[in-house]
Amino acid sequence: MLSTQYKKLFSIKVHHAYHLNSGDIEYEDLEDNLKQLNLRKYNWQDFISISPTRATEKFFKRFQLLFKYTNEELIVFARVSEQNVQESFIPLEQDLVLEFLINYNDPYFENYTDINPLSEEKILLSNFLPTHFQGIDFDLLPLESEDRMFSNNFLVPSESIDSYFIDSWSQTAGAHAKGLLLIRMQGENGNLNVTNLNGTLKLNPTVFKLHFNNRSTFWTYLQNANKISATTNSLKPLTKNGFVQIQSDSDFDEPNDNLSELQFPNPSVERIKIEANNYYSEIYI
Numbered sequence: 426m427l428s429t430q431y432k433k434l435f436s437i438k439v440h441h442a443y444h445l446n447s448g449d450i451e452y453e454d455l456e457d458n459l460k461q462l463n464l465r466k467y468n469w470q471d472f473i474s475i476s477p478t479r480a481t482e483k484f485f486k487r488f489q490l491l492f493k494y495t496n497e498e499l500i501v502f503a504r505v506s507e508q509n510v511q512e513s514f515i516p517l518e519q520d521l522v523l524e525f526l527i528n529y530n531d532p533y534f535e536n537y538t539d540i541n542p543l544s545e546e547k548i549l550l551s552n553f554l555p556t557h558f559q560g561i562d563f564d565l566l567p568l569e570s571e572d573r574m575f576s577n578n579f580l581v582p583s584e585s586i587d588s589y590f591i592d593s594w595s596q597t598a599g600a601h602a603k604g605l606l607l608i609r610m611q612g613e614n615g616n617l618n619v620t621n622l623n624g625t626l627k628l629n630p631t632v633f634k635l636h637f638n639n640r641s642t643f644w645t646y647l648q649n650a651n652k653i654s655a656t657t658n659s660l661k662p663l664t665k666n667g668f669v670q671i672q673s674d675s676d677f678d679e680p681n682d683n684l685s686e687l688q689f690p691n692p693s694v695e696r697i698k699i700e701a702n703n704y705y706s707e708i709y710i
Contacts, residue, residue, distance in 0.1 A: 431491060431502040432510055433630040435608065435619045438498050438569055439469035443537045443639035443694075448667030463666055468496040472531040475499055475606055478524040478595050488515050499525075501608075503626060511625045519611045519624060522555075527604035537663045537694040539576075539638040546580040548604025550635065552612040552619070557589050565613055566606075569632040576638075608633075639663050642704040644671070644692055649709075653687075655679055656705070663694055663706070 445452040445463050452460065477485065477492070484490065489504035501523070504514040527548050529535075535542055549558065550566045561581050567573040590599045599605070610620045612631075619631050641660035647653065658678045661669050671689035692706035699705075 428507075430505050430507070430510060432505045432626055434490065434501045434503040434626065435631045435633065436498045436500040437475070437566075437606075437633045437635060439473070439475075439635045439637075440497070441469065441472060441538070441637040441639070442574075443637070443663055444472070444665050446639060446662065446664045446666065448664055448669045449662055450667065464497070466666075470494060470530060472529065472534050473603075474528045474530050475525045476528075478526060478590075478598065480595065481524045484521065484523060488513070488517055488521070505626065509625075511628070513620075513624075513626060516624055517610050517620055519620070521610045523608045525606035525608075526598055526602040527606060528602055533694045536697045537640050539574075539640045541577050541580060542699075543580075543583075543603055545583055546577075547583045547586045547602070548579055549581045549586065549607075550579060550604065551607040551609075552617040552633065553607070553609045554613055555589075555607060558585055561585055565617065566608075566633050566635070568616060569634040571634070573634075574636050574638045640704060642692070642697065642706040644689075644706050644708060646687070646689060647707060647709050648687075651683055653683055653710075655684055661706075663692070 440452070442452065444467050447455055447459060447463065452463065455463070485492070491502040493500045493502070503517065506512040506514055527550070549563050552566050554565075558581065562578075563581050564576070564578040586602075586605050587596070587600050589605065590596045608619060610618070611622075612618045617631070619627075621627060639662050641662045643656050644661050645654065645656040655677050656679075657671065657676045659676070661671070669691055673684040673687065673689070677684060687710060690708060690710065692708045696707045697704055698707060
């Protein structure tokens with residue numbers, strides 16, 4: 426009896442410092458037990474979604490591909506030949522492009538993420554330089570082995586993504602999306618390839634990484650009863666886990682004797698103000 430076998434084609438690891446860091450300690454610097462604790466509570470789909478377009482859903486059926494979500498990754502599998510697990514059951518065209526739409530699952534995503542407000546721009550993640558985006562500067566999708574965080578270099582004008590799609594359904598979905606992910610079997614260079622040059626599957630599948638940095642803001646503490654308004658003299662990181670200590674004698678420039686008697690909770694992500702390109706978190710105490 427013949428069995429159907431699938432092999433990993435590629436994966437994209439999605440990390441976010443807001444969810445994985447602990448206070449002002451970065452995830453990579455945490456002790457192993459705290460790393461594991463934060464990772465057990467983590468699921469990237471809590472804040473964004475990455476879903477195939479209708480055209481790509483058809484490609485998945487045509488080439489017998491599968492995709493799976495884990496708490497850290499999006500993984501795409503290819504059905505392989507019964508004689509050779511490095512050969513896809515249906516040969517993958519080298520110029521095959523898989524398209525995914527990016528959307529927010531958390532309405533406060535931009536508040537705690539180091540990203541420009543997406544009013545006139547959208548996210549473009551790609552392992553190659555599509556002809557449609559010629560003349561637009563953007564960074565290519567990082568590999569897991571690279572130490573590169575998401576930045577505004579992955580943003581392109583909104584209209585460039587809105588005009589990418591041809592069919593009416595994709596045009597509507599693309600217009601409402603926050604971004605676009607494009608994966609071509611042959612990347613812009615060998616490291617970014619998903620398949621080998623001869624079309625076979627890689628022994629070690631390509632792992633891309635999308636690593637969002639957490640936003641840092643100035644923290645403004647407000648107490649109406651005593652007419653207190655005090656803002657930290659430096660940016661402080663927003664994190665879901667842990668606690669950032671605020672010292673009354675060093676974190677504020679304004680002289681105020683009342684500050685020494687106060688406690689300084691960390692802010693929520695709901696209250697963010699932008700003034701002169703600076704971000705402020707407001708905390709009522």
